[in-house]
Amino acid sequence: MGAGRLYAAVAASGFRRYATYRVATAAGVFTNTVFGLILAYTYIALWDERPGLGGYDQAQAVTYVWIGQGLLSVVAVMGGGFEDEMIERIRTGDIAIDLYRPVDLQAWWLAADAGRAAFQLVGRGVLPMALGGLVFRLALPTDVGTWLAFLVAVLLGVLVSFALRYLVALSAFWFMDGAGVQQLAVLAAIFFSGLTLPLNAFPGALGELARALPWSALMQTPADVLLGERTGSGLLRTYAVQAAWAVALLAVGRLVQSAATRRVVVQGG
Amino acid sequence: MADLRNLRGLRDLRDLRGLRDLKERRDADSGFAPAGRSRLVDGLRAYRLIAWMWIRSTMAYRASFAMTVFGNFAGSALDFVAILLMFSRVDELGGYSLGQVAFLYGLSSAAFGLTDLALGSVDRLGQRVRDGTLDTLLVRPAPVLAQVAADRFALRRLGRITQGLLVLGYALFVVDISWTPLKVLLMPVMVVSGAAIFAAVFVAGAAFQFVAQDASQVTNSFTYGGTTLLQYPPTVFAKDLVRGVTFVLPLAFVNWLPALYVLGLPYPLDLPEWVAFLPPLVATACCALAGIAWRAGLRSYRSTGS
Numbered sequence: 001m002g003a004g005r006l007y008a009a010v011a012a013s014g015f016r017r018y019a020t021y022r023v024a025t026a027a028g029v030f031t032n033t034v035f036g037l038i039l040a041y042t043y044i045a046l047w048d049e050r051p052g053l054g055g056y057d058q059a060q061a062v063t064y065v066w067i068g069q070g071l072l073s074v075v076a077v078m079g080g081g082f083e084d085e086m087i088e089r090i091r092t093g094d095i096a097i098d099l100y101r102p103v104d105l106q107a108w109w110l111a112a113d114a115g116r117a118a119f120q121l122v123g124r125g126v127l128p129m130a131l132g133g134l135v136f137r138l139a140l141p142t143d144v145g146t147w148l149a150f151l152v153a154v155l156l157g158v159l160v161s162f163a164l165r166y167l168v169a170l171s172a173f174w175f176m177d178g179a180g181v182q183q184l185a186v187l188a189a190i191f192f193s194g195l196t197l198p199l200n201a202f203p204g205a206l207g208e209l210a211r212a213l214p215w216s217a218l219m220q221t222p223a224d225v226l227l228g229e230r231t232g233s234g235l236l237r238t239y240a241v242q243a244a245w246a247v248a249l250l251a252v253g254r255l256v257q258s259a260a261t262r263r264v265v266v267q268g269g
Numbered sequence: 270m271a272d273l274r275n276l277r278g279l280r281d282l283r284d285l286r287g288l289r290d291l292k293e294r295r296d297a298d299s300g301f302a303p304a305g306r307s308r309l310v311d312g313l314r315a316y317r318l319i320a321w322m323w324i325r326s327t328m329a330y331r332a333s334f335a336m337t338v339f340g341n342f343a344g345s346a347l348d349f350v351a352i353l354l355m356f357s358r359v360d361e362l363g364g365y366s367l368g369q370v371a372f373l374y375g376l377s378s379a380a381f382g383l384t385d386l387a388l389g390s391v392d393r394l395g396q397r398v399r400d401g402t403l404d405t406l407l408v409r410p411a412p413v414l415a416q417v418a419a420d421r422f423a424l425r426r427l428g429r430i431t432q433g434l435l436v437l438g439y440a441l442f443v444v445d446i447s448w449t450p451l452k453v454l455l456m457p458v459m460v461v462s463g464a465a466i467f468a469a470v471f472v473a474g475a476a477f478q479f480v481a482q483d484a485s486q487v488t489n490s491f492t493y494g495g496t497t498l499l500q501y502p503p504t505v506f507a508k509d510l511v512r513g514v515t516f517v518l519p520l521a522f523v524n525w526l527p528a529l530y531v532l533g534l535p536y537p538l539d540l541p542e543w544v545a546f547l548p549p550l551v552a553t554a555c556c557a558l559a560g561i562a563w564r565a566g567l568r569s570y571r572s573t574g575s
Contacts, residue, residue: 031494046359180333180340
């Protein structure tokens, strides 16, 4: 009971923390919109050439772009969430203080990251899509049910994203400098989340692989749900895959964490 | 070890103060800078010393450096992989073949890569304005722009240039171009002018950060967004967008117009053929405007005071 209140408070302050930087948020929305415009035109050219590519029609492909730009910061494809701070705390040794606090380390950072994601869904998710809708005809659903189903998929996507970035942050226990691992993780996320090209437009075996990897839960899956590609039992199967990745990766995170904390040597002096 | 190397760099920087003629310094301080050239020479010298210091400090961690060069290369290569994936499904995009798109891509990436290497650090200016560390740069006897540009000079950005040049090499190999001496001459002119146009965008973006400190992301839309736009054929985009990047923010002169001349393809917007030779002029005008913006920004700077 008390613990629930604590994590809710952490999440709320995560939300407030990101809500403080209004100019930065507006600048982010602007950038998402510009990239959305560029990508949308290239997708239109691509779907002109090959209608129905990946099972999308052209309007769906353009909508996919704006869903992607809206979710980009929510599921932190480019990183930049809690992990920078956690890596810094591991590097400086401050993590030792976190470890003797009477809270769970993973749950603490998850709560903080959930607050961040909630703000970015409101602050950076809605506007780019609205602006995109002014320029292009979007294939957005009109029924509330699909939007709710989408929000559930986004929530699961945030969980998977957190679990992946938590592993990246923990790698700093071994490498000290997290920059290399972080960079590789961001590259994998950009490519395999479907940010550059929808995963169902990937050819052959690469497509199969990309759709099976956990990063597909970040962007491709929520987009498919909103575009009405997953309904009924298909929707439940989709959730099950996302949830399975979230649970498995969070569990690996806990294992790695216990291995890592056994390695902690707090600097003296 | 790294600290020692940094210290040597700092000492070089201190020598700079001694090397400057006292009278000239007084003139510069009182606003009567004797000649533009000496400030330019000063700036380049300061830039070289600071950049060299950062290179030596980076080289203290060679494995990490190698990893970040690879990351820079791969990060930029992903854009091209996306284009390759598109072409695995289609033969043409906007009427352009893969080789022709690769030609545009390579030129855009090479020009942008050069600027990113030389000036990529200026987007940290907003951070410096926010935390007040810009004051440190103002009291040093070297042009502020040179100091900001050379700050944290990142040699890893060679990765992006290399990637762009490799794609350009591939394009030159597969695309059939009827070369003339003029076209051969236009190639290096295009890359250098394109880099200068991007440089103007970077500097103007930095000047904007004096006003809007948290808005460094906006600059990214024009720098990174610009190079992404130019990697695709102009036929893909709406006419108004093409007009905007031709007449308002003249990014079309980085590669589109001169590259289409080299490829012998029709221009967007029915522009006359000679616009392909305008990039050096456009670049000069852009840099002049960016310089004015930078000075206005620097003059408007008020320290945080804390």
